[in-house]
Each structure stands twice: as C-alpha cells, then as structure tokens.
Amino acid sequence: MSPGGPLAGLRVIELAGLAPSPFACMVLADLGADVLRVDRPAHRRGEGRIEALPGGPLQRGRRAVQLDLRDTADVADLLRLVTAADVLVEGFRPGVAERLGVGPEVCLERNPGLVYARLTGWGQDGPLAGAAGHDIDFIALAGALQPIGPAGAPPVAPLNLLGDFAGGGMLLVIGVLAALHERGRSGRGQVVDASMVDGAALLTAFLHGLPDGQPWDAPRGSNLLDGGAPFYATYQAADGGYVAVGALEPAFYAMLLEGLGLAGEFLPGQYDVSGWPRLRERFAAVFATRARDEWAAVFAGTDACVAPVLAPGEAPFHPHNAARGVFVEVEGSLQPAPAPRFSRTPADPPSPAPSEPDDLAAALAAWDA
Numbered sequence: 001m002s003p004g005g006p007l008a009g010l011r012v013i014e015l016a017g018l019a020p021s022p023f024a025c026m027v028l029a030d031l032g033a034d035v036l037r038v039d040r041p042a043h044r045r046g047e048g049r050i051e052a053l054p055g056g057p058l059q060r061g062r063r064a065v066q067l068d069l070r071d072t073a074d075v076a077d078l079l080r081l082v083t084a085a086d087v088l089v090e091g092f093r094p095g096v097a098e099r100l101g102v103g104p105e106v107c108l109e110r111n112p113g114l115v116y117a118r119l120t121g122w123g124q125d126g127p128l129a130g131a132a133g134h135d136i137d138f139i140a141l142a143g144a145l146q147p148i149g150p151a152g153a154p155p156v157a158p159l160n161l162l163g164d165f166a167g168g169g170m171l172l173v174i175g176v177l178a179a180l181h182e183r184g185r186s187g188r189g190q191v192v193d194a195s196m197v198d199g200a201a202l203l204t205a206f207l208h209g210l211p212d213g214q215p216w217d218a219p220r221g222s223n224l225l226d227g228g229a230p231f232y233a234t235y236q237a238a239d240g241g242y243v244a245v246g247a248l249e250p251a252f253y254a255m256l257l258e259g260l261g262l263a264g265e266f267l268p269g270q271y272d273v274s275g276w277p278r279l280r281e282r283f284a285a286v287f288a289t290r291a292r293d294e295w296a297a298v299f300a301g302t303d304a305c306v307a308p309v310l311a312p313g314e315a316p317f318h319p320h321n322a323a324r325g326v327f328v329e330v331e332g333s334l335q336p337a338p339a340p341r342f343s344r345t346p347a348d349p350p351s352p353a354p355s356e357p358d359d360l361a362a363a364l365a366a367w368d369a
Contacts, residue, residue: 005032151221167199241292
C-alpha cells in the first residue's frame, strides 16, 4: 500500500495464515510492497484451526479481501490477481493449495514470473511434511531448543521467536528477495520452500563450527553463551528487576569489576571455569544491592556491556530507542518500526491493519487484474 520504501511497486498476495507468514508479509509491506491479504469469509473462520489475531502489527500495512477458496468463482478471482502479482505467500500444509486449485503449477502457468513462497514448519517434503506442529516442535527437531535454559532444568522455549519469526518468517523474506533478484536475470519465477526447521537449524550454524567440529553438547547452562559464564548472564537487582551482563572481552570485564566495586578483590580469573560459581555468587550479591535502573546509571557511558532487562512495554521509552525511533505509534499503539533503514528509499510510517475487507472489484481494478 505504501508508495515509499525500496519495495515500492512490488505486488504481494498473502493467503492469510498464522504468525510466521503474516510477519513475513508485514516486513514486505513495511518496506513498501503492496500487500493484499486474502482472508477466509467470516462464516468459515474457526473451522478446526486457530485464527490469526485481528489487527495489530502483524496485520499492518496491507489491504484485505475475502475469498472462499472452496468456491470455484472465488478461486478464479484469486487467479486473476495472480496474473498481476509478483509474489504469492501461503502457509498451508503441503498439498492444501494444490487441492484448492491455487498451487504453484497452476499459478506459475498463469504468471511465469511469479515468486510462489511457501512457509511450513517441516518443509514441503520429508517424513514429517504433513504432520501438525508448532514453533516449539520445529526448534526442538532443529537442535535450537535443547541448548536454551538454566542448568539442571528443562529447556526453555524462547517464546515463538526462533521458529515462527526468525527461522520462518524472516527466512521466507530472504527467499522472496533472492528469487526476485534472480528473476531480474532470468525473467522467470520459482517456488520458495521456507521451512521453520530449516531456518531454525540455520540459526544454529555457529554451534556446529566450534573447535574440532564438536557441536554444543556440554550440559545446558554450563557454556559460554547460555548463562554458564557469570560474565554473560542476567542478575536480579534490589527492586526485583534484572540486568543483562555481556562482558566477554577482558577489557570489558575489567570495567564490569570496576563498576561493581570488585576491581581490588581477589577473585578467580575470568576464564577459570572452576571459579565461575564463586564469581557468580559475588556478582549476584553485589547486583542485589541496587535497583535495576541504578545499575544502568552506574554503567552508563562505559563499555562494561551491562544493560537493563526491559519488558516489551518498557522498551519504547528507553532513551536510546526513543532517540532512534525504534518504535512508532500506529493508531495510538506503539509498535516496532520498520527495519532495516535505507538512505535513499526510506520506508513510510506503517499504516494500520485493515478494519474491514476491501471491495474485491476495487482490488482487481487497482492491479488491472
């Protein structure tokens, strides 16, 4: 919808789905693409599946129409839109789009330049392709869940950030942009198969490149970046808030000790693993003497790599985020701003989610379909 941004003029059909595909289409819309969401009619919602939440950031920046893809006339209207589109995004289980008559073979026959982007948990093939699942299942199979969590406790699901949004939605955006770039040379579209298992596994690449090629198989909570190191961990402050410490480099670690008032105390060496319990104990005791924001003030302007742990509702008001405009107001609600940023073709402020479906005839006319 937005005329600004580097993707201005790109036409995207979004077959409405859950979190990862709306997120991907939000990113495309934020960057200027004209995204048209195809919703199921109201009388067909709730038919055995969770529905996407109405409104909100994941739905912003596009128009919407209602089509019943079990109706041949509505399928014909969708295929008319396909002829004028650059990208189609769908998040059905494998085979569903084909059964509805809007699979890639049909769509690419209508529009050979179409990028047909498919987003699933398990992928379009493989033994689990047709199985149900959610973020936690996909990151579990990818090896991305097991390393997360405290020592001696079960793995902790990182919300649905790794599978749905990073491993799924963001991977789909990368795939779409890569396919569009290739289309600029060949003039031909293709199918993009984005799987949350694939994407979550890709996010663990550095764990598979450790010394001697050994994967990250040490007990959870005892490694350098999973909370095992006392200088890369979180600590509770006197007011119940938390601070995050990431003082990996010796120079930064020295600044951490200085700010904590421990520079002159005899302590184990930073990378003496046997001394980590002692360091953690001392750090915890000192951090517990002041409030979270007091510690933020103590470390302000230093390279000790200490930051307050903010709740989502607090993040927009941190001075850095406010100065940089990391969050924007959309119809009275604060939402993450479009990212990344561009010097010549900046993205326009996002428009709100559609409150009512657009007239189908008007949508077809707007795309000359």
